[in-house]
Amino acid sequence: MRLPDTAFTERPWRVHEFIEDFEIEDVWRLDTPGGPDGLARLVSQFDSDGADFKPSPMYKLLFAIRWRLGAILKWDGKEHGLGPRNPSLRDRLPDDLRDGPRGPDMKVVPLKSVYQSKDEWVTEVVNKTVHAAMHIGWVDDGRGGHHAVMAILVKKKGTLGKIYMPLILPFRRVFVTPSLVKAIGRSWHTRTAS
Template sequence: MRLPNTAFTERPWRIHEFIGDFEVEDVWDLDTPGGPDDLALLVRQFDGDGSDFTPSPMYKLLFAIRWRLGALLGWDKEKHGVGPRDPSLRDRLPDDLLGGPRGPDLKTVPMKSVFQTSDEWVTEVVNKTVHAAMHIGWVDDGNGRHHAQMAVLVRKKGLLGKVYMPAILPFRRIFVTPSLVRAIGRSWHTSTSR
């Protein structure tokens, strides 16, 4: 379920300290009920080879189109990634986060882990259109239970990013992210029921 952006912006996440030039694109509730220390279990779920990740056919189609476009137009070339013009968010981290756990890089999409704490995990991707971050926050339900929320943060790059990102937003909100959210929930329930 999509949440108001305030579900992210009004929480005292550490990421707020160094991501002021990014916009909150969306915030989503994840069906990942657990205990206070279970974020690490969720993060490990992302560390697999993707074989248990079962998104919808529309999700797969839209990503196939995006990767094909990126290859044809050179959007994902190394020169558009992390580098002097677009430094990693890791370069912004305070010493305590920089010296702490990083978390896994994703294998199914080109996202690199930035940092991990007991209640936050952040990954990033940089290409010709955007510098984006995925923030997974572990939130207290107020009844001794916890679950995750996912925020998508973006810094659009150039004219291409300012045109491309709003153009794909409806597809992301209708097809891509809901499918991702459901797949994360299914994987969580499968892994925690064993």
């Protein structure tokens, strides 16, 4: 379920300390009911080979188009990725987060882990259009349970990013992110059951 931005902005996440130049694209509640220490288990789900990640056919189609377009237009080359011209969010971390657990890089999509704490996990990707971060926070629901909240944060790069990102936003909100949210929930429930 999509949430208001305040579900992210009003929480005392550490990520707020170093993402002031990023915009919030979306905030979503993930169907991941659990206990107070559930984030580590959720993060381990992203560290798999993706065999239990089953997004919708539309999600797969849109990502296939995006990767093909990126290959043709050279949006995803090393020169546009993390490096001296595009520093990682890790370079902005305070010492305690930089020296703490990093978390896994994702295998299914090219997201690099920035840091992982007891209640936060941040990953990032950089290409010619955007520097994007995915923040997953573990929250108390006020009724004795916990669940994850996912925020997508973006910093558009150049004119291309300023045109491309708003252009794809409706597709992301209607097809991509809801499918991702459902797939995460299904994987969570499958792993919880076993």
